Amino acid sequence: GNTKDAAIRFARSLEEEGVEVRTADLMRDDHAKAVEYAFKYDRMVLASITYDGVIPPAMQDFLYRLSIKNYQGRKVGLIENGSWGPVAAKKMAEELKKMKNIELCENVVTIRSRRHEEDDEAFEALKKELLSE
DSSP states (O other): OHHHHHHHHHHHHHHTTTOOOOOOOTTTSOHHHHHHHHHHSSEEEEEEEOBTTBOOHHHHHHHHHHHHTTOOSOEEEEEEEOSSSOOHHHHHHHHHTTSTTOEEOSOOEEEBSBOOGGGHHHHHHHHHHHHOO
């Protein structure tokens, strides 16, 4: 639940800036709803753990669904979690780069197991980049 907690806290910080935010837990929620949210908005943030050197099957499935539905023309931020060798952002970026006109945020947030106070600067940088035109 540490990745989910970090994502929810980040979502709240965006809401404090007046941004309309929708969240989906891909491990538990209906993927159709998550895909709907992805197409409704011009920006998306994906948060994932590193699972045996890859992203979990639920995230792989979600990215596959976006791909087959021609997801394109959006800005995407990435948050990864991993206590050793986090590669989730790299793996998600590889899939997103296959889609048309996806602008990946340069500021990638990496947390180690759970969000720590020293991660705040990285989250602020990602927020600033997401909010910029």
